[in-house]
Amino acid sequence: MRREVLLRFSQTPGMDSSTIPPPLPGLAVEDNSNHEVNSTGAARRPAESPRVPIGFLLSQPAGPPTIINMHFRTTIVTLLTGVIALSSALPSAQSDSRKSSEAQHSKGKHTGKEQCSDPIVRREWRHLSMHQRKDYLRAVKCMMAKPPKLGSYAEGITTRWEDFIWIHQSMMPMVHWVGHFLPWHRLFLYEYERVLREECGYAGGVPYWDQSKDYRDILASPLLNGEVSFGGNGKYDPDAPLSRLPTFPTFDYTGGGCIHSGAFKDEVIHLGHTNDSSYHERCLKRNIVREPAREWLKPSREVDVLKNPNYERFAVALEGNLDWNTDFGIHNAGHLCIEGDMADVFISPGDPLFYVFHANIDRIWWKWQQANPSARRFDVGNPIAPRVPLFADLYPNPPPGNVTLDFELTMGPLGGNRLTVETARVMDTRGTTPDEFEAGLLCYTAWPGSGGGKEWDGV
Numbered sequence: 001m002r003r004e005v006l007l008r009f010s011q012t013p014g015m016d017s018s019t020i021p022p023p024l025p026g027l028a029v030e031d032n033s034n035h036e037v038n039s040t041g042a043a044r045r046p047a048e049s050p051r052v053p054i055g056f057l058l059s060q061p062a063g064p065p066t067i068i069n070m071h072f073r074t075t076i077v078t079l080l081t082g083v084i085a086l087s088s089a090l091p092s093a094q095s096d097s098r099k100s101s102e103a104q105h106s107k108g109k110h111t112g113k114e115q116c117s118d119p120i121v122r123r124e125w126r127h128l129s130m131h132q133r134k135d136y137l138r139a140v141k142c143m144m145a146k147p148p149k150l151g152s153y154a155e156g157i158t159t160r161w162e163d164f165i166w167i168h169q170s171m172m173p174m175v176h177w178v179g180h181f182l183p184w185h186r187l188f189l190y191e192y193e194r195v196l197r198e199e200c201g202y203a204g205g206v207p208y209w210d211q212s213k214d215y216r217d218i219l220a221s222p223l224l225n226g227e228v229s230f231g232g233n234g235k236y237d238p239d240a241p242l243s244r245l246p247t248f249p250t251f252d253y254t255g256g257g258c259i260h261s262g263a264f265k266d267e268v269i270h271l272g273h274t275n276d277s278s279y280h281e282r283c284l285k286r287n288i289v290r291e292p293a294r295e296w297l298k299p300s301r302e303v304d305v306l307k308n309p310n311y312e313r314f315a316v317a318l319e320g321n322l323d324w325n326t327d328f329g330i331h332n333a334g335h336l337c338i339e340g341d342m343a344d345v346f347i348s349p350g351d352p353l354f355y356v357f358h359a360n361i362d363r364i365w366w367k368w369q370q371a372n373p374s375a376r377r378f379d380v381g382n383p384i385a386p387r388v389p390l391f392a393d394l395y396p397n398p399p400p401g402n403v404t405l406d407f408e409l410t411m412g413p414l415g416g417n418r419l420t421v422e423t424a425r426v427m428d429t430r431g432t433t434p435d436e437f438e439a440g441l442l443c444y445t446a447w448p449g450s451g452g453g454k455e456w457d458g459v
């Protein structure tokens with residue numbers, strides 16, 4: 001009998017919010033932001049009138065509260081020190097943001113013109129030396145062994161690694177199949193990379209996994225084989241739960257159980273599946289299949305995606321919708337080829353493959369931007385509301401309108417104000433922004449052959 005369906009494209013019924021302790025009052029949110037001080041000495045973002053992170057605006061759903069909504073409400077309260085009326089916050093947040101941008105512009109600020117000078121280099125896994133691969137895997141295990149910073153938010157958060165899983169889990173309905181899918185995940189990877197480097201002594205950039213190199217036989221990928229790898233398929237489990245996607249064909253699965261090779265064969269995850277953040281002790285599972293990789297990860301797919309002339313079409317083509325026959329997308333297909341944890345859209349960052357996979361999605365976006373920088377570096381759009389209505393019960397009243405450069409992204413308590421930033425500030429991986437914005441956050445580049453950036457010598 002099947003106990004669970006990993007890619008639950010419907011809400012899990014019967015979640016019991018009483019199992020989750022409320023956050024501690026006054027819980028410290030990591031916040032390293034330096035509020036900019038203008039010529040009159042006033043902070044540009046005074047604490048008494050904070051701008052609302054638009055991504056966090058949730059209206060109350062009808063019916064009993066779910067765990068996810070409980071978390072969102074507490075996160076809003078934690079993030080915002082002032083008392084605000086959530087019901088009216090969205091329009092004012094947008095206009096405040098514009099006013100603030102205009103005010104900066106009128107002062108003639110040009111903080112975001114210069115490219116950062118010493119970018120972190122992200123390279124394909126195969127371009128790392130054995131030493132560098134080992135060091136990356138070591139740093140990941142370091143994150144898995146470190147205590148969490150968000151442990152008071154959910155019982156299932158017991159490690160630094162799980163801080164990240166939970167943020168993705170709790171924000172899932174607001175950051176997938178939306179205009180800000182790419183920028184939000186770019187910011188998520190930025191913070192992950194920062195923690196690897198600053199808290200775990202890793203010297204390089206997040207490696208990326210160009211899955212198109214493995215499209216003929218994904219199970220033979222060097223990322224999945226050998227001691228110095230992410231491990232391969234899960235043990236065969238004929239009862240393993242499978243994705244239940246409309247139009248997704250039936251494949252011959254050979255895995256489904258716990259992974260049993262590579263660096264992470266003993267990893268224990270404490271968060272549940274989908275939006276269940278209560279305490280568990282479970283292994284990482286995979287159910288890797290060759291057929292969807294042969295069809296959806298072949299190099300011509302990337303070529304076709306890169307042909308899209310504007311962000312609106314490009315971003316949807318890259319992320320994908322859910323029709324296998326027409327627009328499944330490199331991103332959706334990449335998750336589904338791995339199955340198991342990677343196919344659970346809430347908790348997929350539990351599998352370390354998530355980050356190398358998403359670094360590749362980010363690289364494809366970067367490549368598209370690089371092909372015409374003047375037109376594309378700050379090109380963004382598409383609705384803030386999810387275009388795939390599968391999680392409407394978790395996110396019932398998304399804001400109207402399209403994502404613009406001043407749309408505010410947030411990582412919630414993972415980064416506090418430091419990571420609550422306008423989309424403009426993560427558009428360029430070398431940190432430039434249009435005149436009216438503060439300088440960008442990012443400083444990475446230089447996949448081999450791309451030019452620019454110092455090669456990373458490793459350890």
Ligand SMILES: [Cu+2]
Nearest residue numbers: 168176185345
């Ligand atoms: Cu995601």
